[in-house]
Amino acid sequence: MEQLCAGLDRGYSKLWMASQDLVKRALGGERAAIEALVRELTPVVQARVAATLWRRGHNTRQELEDLTQEVLMDLFTGARVLADWEPERGLSLTAFVGLIAQRQVFSLLRSRKRSPFTHEPTDPGSLDATVEAVRAQPAAEDPLAARELLGLLFDRLHTELSPKGLEMFYRLYVWQQEPELIAEETGSKLDAIYQWRSRLKKEVAELETRLLRQRLPDPMLANYRPLKPNKSDVSS
């Protein structure tokens, strides 16, 4: 069993080294490498774009293709995101790209101030609502609003957390990795990982407070689809 695991480790290491070499060649402009990477990463990016568009009631092929292209272009030529991938930190290339792509999709959609899909703002309600006043509203009376708020918070988390913060959120909470493993993979001190846990709580609390205070219609909220649609709720 140990030999098998060691063999698998070597296999994974070789795979990652091959991917790292491919990324290096692609960022150097080699067409064959770019083609191979685009082929490998397009499904990863498209899935994030498709899921995000669908949640917002956008089902157009054109929007999907344009956004997928935009995200892929940014990965290669924007902030050279692909160059930041370090396989020794424990994330595969597709996992790394998946996180970045998700963040970019939310950012791109949010930055479209006059998207053809946004509705005209409705009455924004009271801008002076305090956190306590809003939280005093019984959640049971408006589960849809609570779900929508969570969805908005999810979007904001992806656009406002730093890339490192987002990675820590996924490692600690989504993939539920042990802090010791995270410390080992990322080369960080264990204390630093625990500090990230505290920091994430603080950042989420601040994000939630800002959202509750604003109570402005968010273009992202227009046509927002609940995460668990009923079976009868089939999009057109």
Next chain:
Amino acid sequence: MSRPEETLEQLARLAREEEALHAAIERRTAQASTSENDPLLLGVPEALAEPLSDVRQSAIVDAIQARFEAARASGEPAKPSEPLRSVPRAQNRRVFAVGAALTAVAAAVFMFVGRAPPAIEPLARYDVRVEGAQQPDRRATSPNGPLRLRPGSRLRFDLRPSTDVHGVVRARLFVQGVRADGKSDTKELRVSQEQSAAGALRIDAAIPSPLGDRGEILLFVGRERALFEGPPNEPRAAEVQAFRWSFQRVE
């Protein structure tokens, strides 16, 4: 559990649901066949899950390569130690893919998708409506099957920007048909064009004869330089928007 911790757990649950959906869509795009049994894809339209075509992926590769070369030409630091490959201009214009192929000019147009120089206002996103096929109005944004075209029939494209667009915007139109022998044939169509003060466009064109049994209509919209000048050493053109419709010839 504190409120922020509870919120983080809820957000994490959401993230795991999203990851499951991503995985299902990735499986669908990788298989390129309908996964009717995947309950996670219930309600997700085929338009979002169908894989990107080889033509589109090839165009993305071209655009990436063009940006690298533009950065190299403008003297920006090269990417990791590998030197950028110098691609001859003629080769740079060609795009080949399994199945349909884009014309050299169409490929060059794709390469110049990028940021506008400070002096030129970037284009707002256009919504396109096409009339003249053997069916009612067809929006580029919600295709419902191929256009049914006859040689000699006239098409009208109405393009409306999401915000006002200033300055000249041009369009180029191509028909790419697949002949009976399986070879593709690409022609640029002569168009008449009108532009409103707000940047809306009306494009009229006649479908040529002979016409392949099936193929694609490709419409490119952009600033004049982006569409008509050769590949510059650096991206001085504004963005170009591309629209396409598949068609079927009818008698």
